[in-house]
Amino acid sequence: MIASEGAQVIPSDLIYDDVIHAAAASTSGRSDELLVQDTAWQGYEDIPQWVVDGYGTLFYEIASQLGGRAIHLVAVPTGVGSLLLAALQHYRDPALPPQPAILAVEPVTAACVTTSLAAGGALSLDTSAPTIMAGLNCGTISTIAWPAIRDGLDAGLAGIAITDHQASSAMHRLHELGVRAGPCGAAALAGVRAALEDSDHRAALAVNGESALVLISTDGPV
Secondary structure, three states: OHHHHOOOOOOOOOOHHHHHHHHHHHHOOOOOOOOOOOOOEOOEOHHHHHHHHHHHHHHHHHHHHHOOOOOOEEEEEOOOOHHHHHHHHHHOOOOOOOOOEEEEEEEHHHOHHHHHHHHOOOOOOOOOOOOOOHHHOOOOOOOOOHHHHHHHOEOOEOEEEEOHHHHHHHHHHHHHOOOOOOHHHHHHHHHHHHHHHOHHHHHHHOOOOOOOEEEOOOOOOO
C-alpha cells in the first residue's frame, strides 16, 4: 500500500477519469508539487512516456527468461493503454522479428480501446458501472498510446472485452496453479480463453501445441 510509504491517501467516489482531472487540478500552478501518473493528454505527456519506458523493462525481462524462444501471442490487461503501448513499442520493433500477435484485454464496462478501434477514433466511455477489475476501469485512452494502438494492433485480433465472471474464473484457475493473481492480473488469461473460444479470433491466431503465449499479470490478490 502506498500509505505505508508515507503517502496521504484521499478516498473518492469519482470514476477514474474524473480522479485524474481532480489530481491534475490539485497540482496546477503549484511549483512545489508534481503530478506523476501514466495517463497522458495534450500538455502532459513527458512523465507518462517515462512511465511507459519503465514498463518496457518488463518485456526485456520476459525475453531474457525465454532465452530467445519465439512468442506467438502477448495478452495485455489494458486500462488507459500505457502498458499496452510499452508492449507495442517492444514487440513492433523491426529489429525483433518475428513479431507476436498482441491482444488488449479490457472489462466490458470499460472497453475504450476496443470501442475506439471499431469507431476509428479515440473515444471516452462512461465507466460508472462497477467491475472487479478496478485497475482497468478506465474510460479514456492515453494520448501517447492511441497512435500506436491504432496502427500496431493486429487486424482481426485487436482487443477483447471480458466480463467479471470471466475474470473471476481465470483468477481462480491461476490460484489453482499457484499464481496469486487478482482480477486485473487474471484478465490476460480470461482474454486468451475468450479469444480461443471465438472462431474468428482462433483462426486469426492459429495457435497450436507448440505456441508460446505470454500472459501479463498486473496485480496480486487483494
